[in-house]
Amino acid sequence: MDIxxxxxxxxxxxxxxxxxxxxxxxxRVRGGELDLAPxxxxxxxxxxxxxxxxxxxxRELLTSTAVxxxxxxxxxxxxxxxxxxxxxxxxxxxxxxxxDFVVYPRGQGPxxxxxxHRVRVVGERDGLxxxxxxxxxxxxxxxxxxxxxxxxxRPEVAGTxxxxxxxxxxxxxxxxxxxxxxxxxxxxxxxxxQRLDEDAVQLSLVEAAYLAREGHLSxxxxxxxxxxRGHDVEGExxxxxxxxxxxxxxxxxxxxxxxxxxxxxxxxxxAESVExxxxxxxxxxxxxxxxxxxxxxxxxDVRLAHGVRKTMVFALTDGAGVEWVxxxxxxP
Amino acid sequence: MDIxxxxxxxxxxxxxxxxxxxxxxxxRVRGGELDLAPxxxxxxxxxxxxxxxxxxxxRELLTSTAVxxxxxxxxxxxxxxxxxxxxxxxxxxxxxxxxDFVVYPRGQGPxxxxxxHRVRVVGERDGLxxxxxxxxxxxxxxxxxxxxxxxxxRPEVAGTxxxxxxxxxxxxxxxxxxxxxxxxxxxxxxxxxQRLDEDAVQLSLVEAAYLAREGHLSxxxxxxxxxxRGHDVEGExxxxxxxxxxxxxxxxxxxxxxxxxxxxxxxxxxAESVExxxxxxxxxxxxxxxxxxxxxxxxxDVRLAHGVRKTMVFALTDGAGVEWVxxxxxxP
Numbered sequence: 001m002d003i004x005x006x007x008x009x010x011x012x013x014x015x016x017x018x019x020x021x022x023x024x025x026x027x028r029v030r031g032g033e034l035d036l037a038p039x040x041x042x043x044x045x046x047x048x049x050x051x052x053x054x055x056x057x058x059r060e061l062l063t064s065t066a067v068x069x070x071x072x073x074x075x076x077x078x079x080x081x082x083x084x085x086x087x088x089x090x091x092x093x094x095x096x097x098x099x100d101f102v103v104y105p106r107g108q109g110p111x112x113x114x115x116x117h118r119v120r121v122v123g124e125r126d127g128l129x130x131x132x133x134x135x136x137x138x139x140x141x142x143x144x145x146x147x148x149x150x151x152x153x154r155p156e157v158a159g160t161x162x163x164x165x166x167x168x169x170x171x172x173x174x175x176x177x178x179x180x181x182x183x184x185x186x187x188x189x190x191x192x193x194q195r196l197d198e199d200a201v202q203l204s205l206v207e208a209a210y211l212a213r214e215g216h217l218s219x220x221x222x223x224x225x226x227x228x229r230g231h232d233v234e235g236e237x238x239x240x241x242x243x244x245x246x247x248x249x250x251x252x253x254x255x256x257x258x259x260x261x262x263x264x265x266x267x268x269x270x271a272e273s274v275e276x277x278x279x280x281x282x283x284x285x286x287x288x289x290x291x292x293x294x295x296x297x298x299x300x301d302v303r304l305a306h307g308v309r310k311t312m313v314f315a316l317t318d319g320a321g322v323e324w325v326x327x328x329x330x331x332p
Numbered sequence: 333m334d335i336x337x338x339x340x341x342x343x344x345x346x347x348x349x350x351x352x353x354x355x356x357x358x359x360r361v362r363g364g365e366l367d368l369a370p371x372x373x374x375x376x377x378x379x380x381x382x383x384x385x386x387x388x389x390x391r392e393l394l395t396s397t398a399v400x401x402x403x404x405x406x407x408x409x410x411x412x413x414x415x416x417x418x419x420x421x422x423x424x425x426x427x428x429x430x431x432d433f434v435v436y437p438r439g440q441g442p443x444x445x446x447x448x449h450r451v452r453v454v455g456e457r458d459g460l461x462x463x464x465x466x467x468x469x470x471x472x473x474x475x476x477x478x479x480x481x482x483x484x485x486r487p488e489v490a491g492t493x494x495x496x497x498x499x500x501x502x503x504x505x506x507x508x509x510x511x512x513x514x515x516x517x518x519x520x521x522x523x524x525x526q527r528l529d530e531d532a533v534q535l536s537l538v539e540a541a542y543l544a545r546e547g548h549l550s551x552x553x554x555x556x557x558x559x560x561r562g563h564d565v566e567g568e569x570x571x572x573x574x575x576x577x578x579x580x581x582x583x584x585x586x587x588x589x590x591x592x593x594x595x596x597x598x599x600x601x602x603a604e605s606v607e608x609x610x611x612x613x614x615x616x617x618x619x620x621x622x623x624x625x626x627x628x629x630x631x632x633d634v635r636l637a638h639g640v641r642k643t644m645v646f647a648l649t650d651g652a653g654v655e656w657v658x659x660x661x662x663x664p
Contacts (some may be wrong), residue, residue, distance in 0.1 A: 046529075059512060069505045094609070123507060124591055125565050133416035142591035143536035144526050145508060173394070173401045175455060176477060180391060194476050197378075232455050259456055259474035262632020300594020304632060307639040 002039065005054045005066060010036040012050075020044065025084030025109035030091045037087035038066040041073050041088060044077065070141040071100060074121045076114040077139075081332055084109040099136050103332070110307070117332060127202050130316055133325045137332070148299055151330040154323070155313060159252035159269035163214075165190045170203065170219045172226060175233055177208035177219060188274050191254050200316045204257065205230045205238070206245045213246075237286070239319040244286045247315070247322045258283050264315075282313045282326075287324070289316045302327050335373065337386045337398060342368040344382075352376065357416030357441035360424045369419035370398040371407050378408065402473040403432060406453045409471075409479050413664055415448070416441040416446060431468050435664070449664060451481075460625040462648055465657045471663070472627045480631055483662040486655070487645060491584035491601035495546070497522045502540065502551045504558060507565055509540035521605050523586050536589065537562045537570070538577045545578075569618070571651040576618045579647075579654045592614050593636060594649075614645045614658075621648045621655070634659050 003012045012020070012027065017034035020026035026044065027036040036044070038061070044050045044211050045058040053061055061067055078085050078101065085103040088096040095118075096102075103117040104110065117137045122128060124142045133152040140148045170179040179186065179193070179201045186192050186201055192211065193203040203211070205226055212223035219225065230238035241264055248255040248267060255265035266280040283305045305312035306329055316323040335344045344352070344359065349366035352358035358376065359368040368376070368394070376382045383391055393399055403602045410417050411435065417435040420428040427450075428434075435449040436442065449469045454460060456474045465484040472480045497518050497585065502511040511525070511533045518524050518533055524543065525535040535543070537558055544555035552556065562570035573596055580587045580599060587597035598612040599643040637644035638661055648655040 059503070059510075062510075063503050069508065125507070140591075142589050143508065144540070144589040144591075145528075145534050146526065146589070146591070148592055171391070171395050175457065176401065176475065178391075194478065195478075202477050206475070257474050257476040257478070259472075259476075259478070259628060259631060260480055261635060262628055296591060296594050299591060300632065300636060303593060304402070304636045304639065307636065 001050060003036075003050055003053050005041075005056075008038065008066070010038055010041040010053055011168070012036050012041075016050075020049070020198065021110075025086070025111075028086070028089075028110070037089065037092075038317065039068070039071045039087060042067045042072050043079060046072075056281075068121075070325050071121050072124050073141050073145050074119065074139045074147060075101065078103055078119070078332065082106050083332065085119070086110050088118070098132060106310075117330075124294055124295050126295065128295055128298065130287055130293055130325060131289060131323065133314075134323075137330060138298075138327075139245070140296075140299065149330040149332055150298065150302060151328050153326045153328075155311075155326040157248065157251045157253060157313075157324055159254070159267075159271075161190070161252050161254045161268070161271045163190060163252070165192065165211075165216050167216050167218065170208065170217055170220070171209070172219050172229060175205060175229070177203045177205070177217075177226065179203065179217070186324075188283070189219040189269070189272075191256065191271055191274055205233070206242050209242050210245055210249060210301040236319070240286050240288065240317050243317045243319050244284065244315040244322055247317075248284070255284065256280070256283075261290055261308060261310075263312075266310065266332055279309070281310060283308075283310050284315050286315045286317065288320045291316065298327060302329055333382060335368075335382055335385050337370065337373075337388075340370065342370055342385055343375040344354060344368050344373075346356070348382075352381070353442075357418070357443075360418070360421075360442070369421065369424075371400070371403045371419060374399045374404050375411060378404075382555070398614070400453075401477075402455045403453050403518070405477050406451065406471045406472050406479060410435055410451070410664065414438050415664065417451070418442050420450070430464060435469075449662075453489065454627055456627050458627065460627055460630065462619055462623040462625055462646055462657060463655070465623060465646075465659065466655075470627075470630075470659075472631065474620055481662040481664055482630065482634060483660050485658040485660075487643075487658040489580065489583045489645075491583060491586070491603075492597075493522070493584050493586045493600070493603045494580040495522060495584070497524065497548050498547050499550065502549055504540070504551050504553070504561060507537060507561070509535045509537070509549075509558065511535065517540055519606060521586065523600070523606055523609070524601055537565070538574050542577055542581060543572050545559060568651070569606065572618050572620065572649050575649045575651050576616065576647040576654055579649075580616070587616065588612070590617075593638075593640060593642075595633070595644075598642065599645075609640070615640075615642050616645050616647050618649065620645045621650045623648065630659060636663055 012034040099118040100121040101119040105116040122153040129263040134154040138150040166183040170177045193201040209226040211217035254268040254271045258266045263283040265284040316327045333567040344366040367402040425434040431450040432453040437448040468487040470482040498515040500514040502509045524532040541558040543549035586600040586603045590598045595615040596618045646657045
């Protein structure tokens with residue numbers, strides 16, 4: 001079998017097509033012959049199904065620049081898990097944008113129409129633009145070549161909690177506000193703030209800014225004074241957090257601090273009252289639209305959320321609109 | 333009872349001493365009379381034990397600049413938990429450096445010698461220099477005024493694993509090395525790398541750099557080539573990680589990647605073999621000596637470590653020596 005490297009394609013001929021494409025889904029057919037991506041050829045070499053590529057053995061091909069080691073590890077892992085997959089080259093698959101492999105449902109292959117996962121390969125040191133996530137599976141290869149799969153999605157954010165409350169008054173402290181005698185609904189139904197004693201309720205700066213803007217809270221200097229204080233202590237981050245807080249409340253979702261989980265907010269979609277809160281379903285981290293993740297930080301957030309039975313959601317905003325990206329661990 | 337604010341001290345007289353110091357451990361005695369810190373006076377006001385400070389009621393004192401709201405929340409929380417405590421002012425307690433409150437064991441007070449906790453009060457937006465941790469309890473007040481207690485310590489790092497292995501050879505790939513036919517001890521006893529197949533073992537760049545420096549691994553260009561590659565992909569962070577990896581191995585501890593936990597390493601103190609690894613006890617995050625934490629990130633790391641039954645340890649290094657700081661959740 002004559003197998004040669006031609007630029008970034010491995011040409012393998014017609015017999016290879018019968019053996020490797022028709023029965024096992026490797027490569028792409030061109031005029032009855034088989035083209036392989038180098039990573040596919042490396043896998044066939046690794047398995048001993050072919051003997052060489054242009055005279056190179058597996059070791060030589062893997063240490064050459066023709067094959068990315070992280071792509072090879074992911075390709076091998078997915079094959080080991082029983083999937084057929086195709087390198088996402090232009091012309092090889094329908095939509096190659098932003099992904100490295102198109103993975104078919106188990107038992108299916110490139111002859112079928114179904115796609116199980118669109119997989120992007122990421123080394124643990126590669127920067128990962130947050131806005132590029134939402135419709136792919138990340139396969140992150142760490143420095144010891146272990147692979148973590150993370151499914152990314154654009155979730156709907158919607159709940160049934162009414163954010164409006166009877167108006168009340170408060171005092172602005174250094175980094176929070178206090179309502180000394182608020183209506184019971186403020187805390188008990190709409191779940192704003194925390195009790196300071198039987199009467200008084202303390203509010204975070206985002207809660208106070210939102211309530212003041214909505215006309216539910218009056219304090220010296222109004223909403224502007226709260227937002228200004230927010231800027232003093234958090235800078236632009238405060239605008240982003242307030243935009244996300246507002247978007248959540250307007251969607252009927254109750255956001256409370258996510259500090260204990262290292263996040264900005266934990267959220268309750270259907271809170272009816274403090275006594276009937278249920279489990280908070282999501283952790284929300286607020287990020288600038290142009291944020292670039294380190295994969296390690298992403299792994300940290302997703303792992304923690306999983307451990308407390310919540311879904312990690314990133315809220316990307318420039319202070320106006322909000323894009324939501326959910327990331328969860330996946331075992332393909 | 334005549335109670336006045338005099339600079340940053342509240343003067344409360346002799347009867348207050350009998351009522352509040354002698355029986356409940358508030359304040360400090362000066363010539364038979366009682367001095368209170370404003371936060372203590374605020375607590376007495378809050379409880380209704382005194383009626384005013386210079387004509388101010390609780391609301392006026394809390395919204396004044398005399399009392400920090402976050403200090404008040406922590407003071408109140410510790411009192412609610414049944415502790416007596418003293419503001420860590422110079423001359424009021426023995427060692428006031430770096431802490432805000434000295435907390436006595438339950439049932440004891442400022443008349444006794446024992447100290448249960450030395451507590452530093454931190455707002456969730458305050459920067460927290462990593463090197464300042466190690467002998468205090470952090471009480472972090474989040475934006476909704478909930479308090480998270482974190483105990484910080486300087487742990488011993490020691491284990492019983494032998495880091496030396498018979499010499500072998502390898503190839504350097506883009507971000508790792510591969511030993512194609514290493515001695516079994518490399519992976520099976522000393523737990524370097526991961527199996528690629530029955531023979532070959534892949535090593536991370538820190539593992540390869542350490543082994544090459546120790547003379548256990550030969551590859552083209554030697555240890556220098558690996559370190560150079562490390563710099564190419566990680567910059568100075570690679571020096572820090574290699575310094576910490578080396579310190580761990582030299583202490584008899586086996587470090588493996590902590591990527592799945594968002595950390596640099598997970599560590600095994602008494603690994604005898606891959607088959608007899610036991611549970612990894614610690615997660616290690618490598619940081620520059622001058623690193624300043626955001627409390628939220630610290631909460632995230634510690635929460636995750638707790639959830640996987642490990643202790644979070646920060647390794648502070650400028651590339652040479654390593655300082656270890658352990659941080660764990662505490663319920664006082």
